[in-house]
Amino acid sequence: MASELLALKKASGLSFAQLSQKTHYAKSSWERWVNGKQFPPRHAVESLAGLCGTPSAQLLDLWDRAQAEREAGGGPEAEAEGAEGAEGASDSDGAPDADAEPGAGGAPETGGSPPRRRRSRFLRIAAVLGLILVVGGGLAAYSLGLVGESPSPRPSASVKVAGPETGCKGAGCEGKDPKKMNCGADAVTVRTGSIPKDLVIELRYSRACQAAWGRISFAEIGATVVVNNSDGAAQADVVHYDRDVYSPLIAAPDDGSVWVCAALPKDKARSCTGRFIPSQED
Numbered sequence: 001m002a003s004e005l006l007a008l009k010k011a012s013g014l015s016f017a018q019l020s021q022k023t024h025y026a027k028s029s030w031e032r033w034v035n036g037k038q039f040p041p042r043h044a045v046e047s048l049a050g051l052c053g054t055p056s057a058q059l060l061d062l063w064d065r066a067q068a069e070r071e072a073g074g075g076p077e078a079e080a081e082g083a084e085g086a087e088g089a090s091d092s093d094g095a096p097d098a099d100a101e102p103g104a105g106g107a108p109e110t111g112g113s114p115p116r117r118r119r120s121r122f123l124r125i126a127a128v129l130g131l132i133l134v135v136g137g138g139l140a141a142y143s144l145g146l147v148g149e150s151p152s153p154r155p156s157a158s159v160k161v162a163g164p165e166t167g168c169k170g171a172g173c174e175g176k177d178p179k180k181m182n183c184g185a186d187a188v189t190v191r192t193g194s195i196p197k198d199l200v201i202e203l204r205y206s207r208a209c210q211a212a213w214g215r216i217s218f219a220e221i222g223a224t225v226v227v228n229n230s231d232g233a234a235q236a237d238v239v240h241y242d243r244d245v246y247s248p249l250i251a252a253p254d255d256g257s258v259w260v261c262a263a264l265p266k267d268k269a270r271s272c273t274g275r276f277i278p279s280q281e282d
Helices: 004-013 016-023 027-034 043-053 058-072 075-085 115-148
Strands: 188-195 199-206 211-217 224-229 234-238 258-263
Touching: 004 027, 004 043, 004 058, 016 027, 016 043, 043 058, 058 075, 075 211, 188 258, 199 258, 211 258
Parallel strands: none
Antiparallel strands: 188 199, 199 211, 224 234, 224 258
16 A cells, blocks of 8 residues: 555655645654555545545555455554554544554564565556556646647738739720730630530630630631620631631620630531620639
8 A cells, every 4th residue: 555655645746744734644644654664544545645636436445455454364463553543633623633643653564475465466556556647647738738728810801812914904805815915824714615526616714804715726727716705796717727726805794795616617617615604603
């Protein structure tokens, strides 16, 4: 039992004098109990557990077992235990005073313990030390968590990012080159179509320019692309070399629509994309 008390005392960080002040048992009594010179009273064990914030049930169970072993052994040790249980007159506040315990404090246990008893005592000590470490670690983590807490940062005001700088806008883009006006910086393909033989049709739209244009790929020389809007405007171009081409810009107002058509050389039939209405795509 002394080993368990020593572990608890170290965990508490209290001196014998401080233990005496907080439990009303004499400093000399705590010194004898912790150093194994005398078997402690049950109430003293419970008091020390309370000071350390450790559940007392397991410690008291160990005390009960140790007491049962002592009583089963009989002899001077059991008699000394009876004297220890009745130790002390009362202080002014009614708590027991260990300075009044009889005799010279009882004789320490002598003789070797059987191996089984030594193993049992070792396991009890390990269990108590483990419990102390778990409880102490939990309290430390909780304290660090409280200290480390910081108020949640206030949400920052949303910042609107300006679009790319362009060379034209809306009707001012009519007939101009999308690349030179930097309309391709935020452009997206909003509609697609095709013609047999893998010709691909694209309707490209720039919100920053509020304009659109048509593009065809995998075409052949002489193929045409035409971009139209609901205001009746149109812009077109022809593949002069290679296999692709794009049209000039056309205005794409929010409340209007735009679309692209393409045709192969010497073919009057045209294939078109669906209409794109900017206000309905937001």
